[in-house]
Amino acid sequence: MQTRLSPTLLATPLGKTADQVIRSCVHCGFCNATCPTYQLLGDELDGPRGRIYQIKQVLEGAPATATLQQHLDRCLTCRACETTCPSGVEYHKLLDIGRERVEQQVPRPLPQRLQRRLIQFMFSETARIRPLLSLGRLVRPLLPRSLKKRIPPRHKLPHFTPGQHERTMLLLDGCVQPAAAPHINALAIRLFDRLGIDLSIPSGSGCCGALHFHLGDTERARQSARRNIDAWWPAIELGAEAIVSTATGCTPMLKEYAQLLADDPDYAQRAARMVDMTRDLSEVVRDENPDALGPVKGRRIAFHSPCSLQHAQQLDGIVEDILTRAGYTLTPVRDKHLCCGSAGTYSILQPKLSKQLARNKIDALQEKQPELIATANIGCLLQLQAGADKEVVHWVELLADLAPE
Known part of the structure; x- marks a missing residue:
């Protein structure tokens, strides 16, 4: 696709990136075939090809509009x-660049601005989420079933005494997960302990910054990144292998x-x-000999591979292979992408x-009658848990008790 930026x-890094991304698009439209919003709405402007064209127009000088902002919001x-x-x-x-540019040109209505600020304030810090969840659990018995399922149950944390290991890795604690499902990180620590790795959570780390970044607040995302780097750096210098x-x-x-x-001289190298x-x-887990984590008598599992795993990281199939080698039977999932x-x-x-996407996904996951559903991301877990008839767990829960003592 030709550009006239x-x-x-x-002359700017963002401009060079945008130009390269736009020029690499050949208008083939294959992207629309797998775009969830295009599948639901059937509107070219709510598909990747249409959004690329709209962002291109803005970067070439056309005025951004509230309608364009809505199309980008739907992605x-x-x-x-x-x-x-x-x-x-x-x-x-290109989407990140376009959203930031449109955000600068199109002021949002006050209710939208307040909603986005409230989301950032409430959900970026575990200490703010915990009281909110506690209140929800307190009134849970009084709520209708549809709302009850949206409040995650309280899980019992595993009690164990970790050993001492020469190998160390660092674990991102996060923001929502430590409040909504703290047992997930606890079980990961237990699993790594049994594999001979000290998985530690340095004090001072927290939200990864994605919450701010995807709401257009790039500076707060940078602040989160700096905070985490500062928290992790001493352990990195002492020889931690991975984050x-x-x-x-x-x-x-x-x-x-x-x-x-990249433009921060104090943090770019770190x-x-x-x-x-x-x-x-x-x-x-794949590289630490997952064959040591089983086998079990196979339960039938439907695995939902989060988009952040199979698309953003291009790691599709790794968890499925680990679970299969551990003895679980994975049911096929229609439209798993x-x-x-x-x-x-x-x-x-x-x-x-x-809600439409959740219903479609839950129907596909439950279609082959699995005993339970597993996933790899707290957001997906909470989303599926709210509508599924089957129990929904993080896949590490299926392995934590299998590792050798």
Whole structure:
């Protein structure tokens, strides 16, 4: 696709990136075939190809509009289009640039601004989420069934005494997960302990920054990145091997820190090193001989591979292989590439589309009558848990008790 970006914009790193992404698009339309919003709405402007064209117009000087902003808001950033694209178009990079540019040109109505600020304030800090969840659990018996299922149950934390190991890895604690499902990280620590790895959570780390970044608040995302790097750096200097997250929605953001802080002379080098160390939980378990974690008498499992795992990180099939080798039977899932509709804050900001996507995904997961559903991201887990008839768990829960003593 040809571009007519101004020389001033082309002289900037963002302009060069936008120009490269737009030029790599060949208009083939394969992306629309796997785009969840295009599948639901049938509107070219709500598909990747249409959004690329709209962003191109704005970057070439056309005025942004509230209608364009809505089309960009409807994108889940699931990146299924990138998996499908034969030309390797890095759509998400252009989307981030376009959203930021449109946000600068089109002031949102006051209710939208307040809603987005409230979401950032409430959900970026575990200490703020816990009281909210406690209140929800307190009134849960009084709520209708549809609302009850949206409040995650309290889980008993595993009690164990970790051993002492020469190998060390760092675990991102996150923001929502430590409040909604703290047992997930606890079980990951237990699993790694039994595999001979000290998986520690340095004090001071927290939200990965994705919440702010995808709501257009790039500076707060940078602040989160700097905070985490500061918290992790002493352990990195002492020889920590890797940085791991049990929430696949966080891992792609961690892998973007080098780009996010590229212009920061105090953090650019450390961010680049940190990105090189960042690994998805599934990558680590795969490389640590998962055959030692079983076998079990096979339960039938439907696995939902989050978009952040199969599309953003291109790690499709790793968790499925680990679970199969551990003895579980995985049921086939129709349209497994499609998003469940969680997508960070999408379920709050686009509830109608999110509910449609969730219903479609749950139907596909339960179609072959599995005993339970497993996933790899806290957002997906909460989204599926709210509508599924089957129990929904994080896949690490299926392995934690299998590792050798």
